[in-house]
Amino acid sequence: MLKFDITHEYENGFARTGVIHTPHGDIKTPAFVGAATRATVKALTMQEMRDLGSQAILANTYHLLLAPGTDLIKEAGGLAEFSSWHGPTFTDSGGFQIFSLPDVKITMNGAKFKSHINGDKFEMTPESSMQAQWAIGADIHMAFDHLAKSENHKDMEIAMRRTHDWLDRCVIEHQRLSKTIAKNAKAEQYLYAVVQGGTFNDLRAESARYCASKEVDGFGIGGVFTADGMAEMLQTVHSILPKNKPRHLLGMGQEPIDLFVGAEFGCDTFDCVGPTRMARNGSLYTNDGRINIKNAKFTHDFSPVMPGCECECCKNYTRAYLHHLFKTDEITAKVLASIHNEHFVVNVVDNIRASLQNNTFDDYKNEFLNRYYNN
RNA sequence: GCUGGAAUCGUCUAGUGGCAAUGACAAGAGACUGUAAAUCUCUCGCCUUCGGGCUUCGUAGGUUCGAGUCCUACUUCCAGCA
Numbered sequence: 313m314l315k316f317d318i319t320h321e322y323e324n325g326f327a328r329t330g331v332i333h334t335p336h337g338d339i340k341t342p343a344f345v346g347a348a349t350r351a352t353v354k355a356l357t358m359q360e361m362r363d364l365g366s367q368a369i370l371a372n373t374y375h376l377l378l379a380p381g382t383d384l385i386k387e388a389g390g391l392a393e394f395s396s397w398h399g400p401t402f403t404d405s406g407g408f409q410i411f412s413l414p415d416v417k418i419t420m421n422g423a424k425f426k427s428h429i430n431g432d433k434f435e436m437t438p439e440s441s442m443q444a445q446w447a448i449g450a451d452i453h454m455a456f457d458h459l460a461k462s463e464n465h466k467d468m469e470i471a472m473r474r475t476h477d478w479l480d481r482c483v484i485e486h487q488r489l490s491k492t493i494a495k496n497a498k499a500e501q502y503l504y505a506v507v508q509g510g511t512f513n514d515l516r517a518e519s520a521r522y523c524a525s526k527e528v529d530g531f532g533i534g535g536v537f538t539a540d541g542m543a544e545m546l547q548t549v550h551s552i553l554p555k556n557k558p559r560h561l562l563g564m565g566q567e568p569i570d571l572f573v574g575a576e577f578g579c580d581t582f583d584c585v586g587p588t589r590m591a592r593n594g595s596l597y598t599n600d601g602r603i604n605i606k607n608a609k610f611t612h613d614f615s616p617v618m619p620g621c622e623c624e625c626c627k628n629y630t631r632a633y634l635h636h637l638f639k640t641d642e643i644t645a646k647v648l649a650s651i652h653n654e655h656f657v658v659n660v661v662d663n664i665r666a667s668l669q670n671n672t673f674d675d676y677k678n679e680f681l682n683r684y685y686n687n
Numbered sequence: 688g689c690u691g692g693a694a695u696c697g698u699c700u701a702g703u704g705g706c707a708a709u710g711a712c713a714a715g716a717g718a719c720u721g722u723a724a725a726u727c728u729c730u731c732g733c734c735u736u737c738g739g740g741c742u743u744c745g746u747a748g749g750u751u752c753g754a755g756u757c758c759u760a761c762u763u764c765c766a767g768c769a
Contacts, residue, residue: 349722430724563721585722592725630704
């Protein structure tokens with residue numbers, strides 16, 4: 313069983329700080345986990361990730377299965393060794409791709425879809441996802457889940473039921489692999505169930521009850537796309553899930569409010585592609601909201617992207633320089649911007665953790681969000 | 688000097704009688720949430736009450752219902768010959 317110590321519980325009964333003890337190291341929670349879909353955080357080296365304060369990364373089983381193949385990662389000694397991250401790692405199951413790729417067919421066994429790289433037909437099942445994740449060797453695996461294509465109650469219920477069926481199969485396969493593989497390896501690997509149910513609280517409650525009843529090490533909260541209604545949903549779910557297991561909010565964190573609301577209502581870890589994607593497209597976080605560094609008004613702005621920011625980018629370079637790098641399409645533009653944005657969200661969650669420990673969360677939240685969204 | 692060729696939005700470019708006129712780049716702005724994302728969208732002659740109005744393809748004339756397109760002259764550039 314994955315060891316998770318809760319170090320402080322916040323007065324609202326949901327938020328907490330803690331430590332997840334993984335075979336590759338500890339994660340102080342709440343924590344922002346870097347999205348390293350193809351075993352790399354785009355535009356950043358693992359050393360840069362360490363330097364900006366990241367504690368863990370999350371890779372995607374679907375992408376690694378297509379390239380370079382999970383056997384190769386196993387041969388390399390696992391995701392941490394292969395990528396030179398050497399810290400705590402997560403893998404997403406590939407379930408999200410069922411939702412996001414076109415031409416996906418749900419079958420008795422799992423899901424068939426076409427490789428976005430070369431169109432090869434490709435099937436993933438709960439069992440094959442577990443096998444792939446064990447081969448990749450991340451510390452924490454996500455159960456193979458299914459998101460509804462539409463937001464109506466019926467489709468959401470069908471997707472949720474399927475996710476539950478698949479969860480049962482994931483748990484069985486995970487336990488089988490744990491007995492056959494882990495006893496020969498130095499490191500155990502852990503499984504999170506994924507709670508679905510969309511925006512419907514009855515479904516979220518049912519899904520949380522189902523997931524809570526299973527032998528899993530933690531929980532992913534899936535199918536969340538906006539902070540609207542998230543607080544209520546998380547209260548519903550986290551009133552049901554056992555408190556002593558960690559919870560990961562899947563895919564959320566592009567907007568700072570996601571991180572505040574997520575942490576406030578009991579999420580321990582987050583991952584999101586937004587910060588690095590927006591960085592590559594020139595949209596940079598500041599305490600006063602996002603700026604588009606490509607805008608002409610930054611041509612002669614010789615101040616840092618965000619005054620006071622401790623990241624490599626802000627300590628050494630100016631907005632005018634970043635503007636120039638973006639306008640001339642230099643690779644370094646994306647590197648520096650990604651360092652800044654990734655540091656920003658990691659740092660916000662670090663500050664949230666500190667404020668929870670100091671019981672100053674409400675003040676920090678109000679001050680941050682007022683400034684960020686009212687400028 | 689002679690003989691050919693060429694001049695179109697910031698740049699390159701499409702256009703051989705019929706709707707301010709193609710495409711690319713540049714420029715201006717927007718989007719992005721478990722990454723088919725180094726991506727995508729919009730604007731890009733001037734004005735506009737968004738209906739439309741006005742002025743444009745080197746310059747000046749001409750032919751024509753109608754000219755970026757055909758004719759004449761001029762200007763500039765390119766190539767070849769002197």
